[in-house]
Amino acid sequence: MNFSERFSILHIGLAFLGRFSRSLPRFFLIVIGGGWGVLYTVLRPSAWRRTVMIEFRRSLRQLIGGGFFSVVVVACLTGFGLVSQAVYWLGFAGMSQMTGGLLSSILLREIAPILVGVILLGRSGMLMLTEMGNLTKGGRLNTLSGMGMDPFLIFVVPRTIAMTVGGVTLGTLFGAMALATGYVACWAKGIVTVSIWSFLFEVVNSMQLVDYIGIPLKFLLSGSTVGLCCCLSGIDVTAEDNLATLMPRGFSRGIMSILVINVLIDVILGSL
Known part of the structure; x- marks a missing residue:
């Protein structure tokens, strides 16, 4: 193997390594921007024009x-499976005074934001991802840009805000339903x-x-990051992408964003 062949192999290897290294923070920087x-x-x-308000109301509805x-079904199952069992076993062990602290720290602070975020991602986030991907691949976003309309303002902004409002609303409903269902189950059993x-x-x-501070912030940021990741993943498609590649990528990005947001808030508030 001569020098030119070795140089070509080294060049290919470095190019692959550089492409891989640049691809890792790329979408993260896109989400921040x-x-x-x-x-x-x-x-x-001035940004809240009629088209933006219509898209916001449609997305929120x-x-x-x-x-x-x-959310109601998952909250009821969580209430029956987690709250009632926690109350029962703590009472059985003679530590019923720890019930409130355990439920607030485990259910409301840790489990509820993650479950609500996953529900938002699977129920509405994937729909947003598919719609934005079809619009991008069909060239409709470029058409809107050519007509002087900003696709980011028309689609991404109202859908992200709708997911933010939905995260707080459904998160509050989830916590209340889970606690109420757990209480009813424990009351029925005496x-x-x-x-x-x-x-x-x-x-x-x-x-x-x-x-x-942390619980509402988790609901708020989980919803906003899920909506933002799904919309931007739909815009960030290529000509080779299809549903088989787009859906797993968007779902993994959404799950990662939910976990990262919850961990970061725990770390930041835990250091205060």
Whole structure:
């Protein structure tokens, strides 16, 4: 093997390594830029034109209406499977005074934001991903840009804000339904004898100040990052992409964003 052949092999290897290294932070930087763009646009009253408001209402209606039943079902199952079992075994072990703290730290702070984020991703995020991918591959986004309309303003901004509002709304519903269902299951079995208001007060009273900040923040940022990742993944398609490659990529990005947001908030608030 002469020098030119060795140089060609080395050049190919370095090119592959560089392409791989650049591809890892690429979408992460796109999401950061897109998030700043959404925040900057939302704060401008002139950006809320009629087309943007129509898309926001349509997305929010589809999101809340479509995700309501899924959230209620998952919350009821979580209440039966987690809350009732936690109350039972803590009472059996003589540590019933730890019930409120355990439910607030495990259910509301850790489990609920992740489950709500996954529901938003699977129920509405994948639909947004498919729609944006079809619009991009069909050349309709380029057509809108040629007509002087900004696809980012028309599609990405209202859908991301709708996912943000939906995350907070459905997250609050999930927590309330899970606690209420768990209480009903325990009350029917005779495990608890206090009223539901006393039970909820015990859970709320065990929460710390960082919980009142972190839990709503997790719901809010989980919804916004899921919406942003799905919309930007749909815009970031290539001519070789199809549903078989687009859907797994968008789903993995959405799951990763949910986990990263929850871990970062825990780390930041835990250091305070």
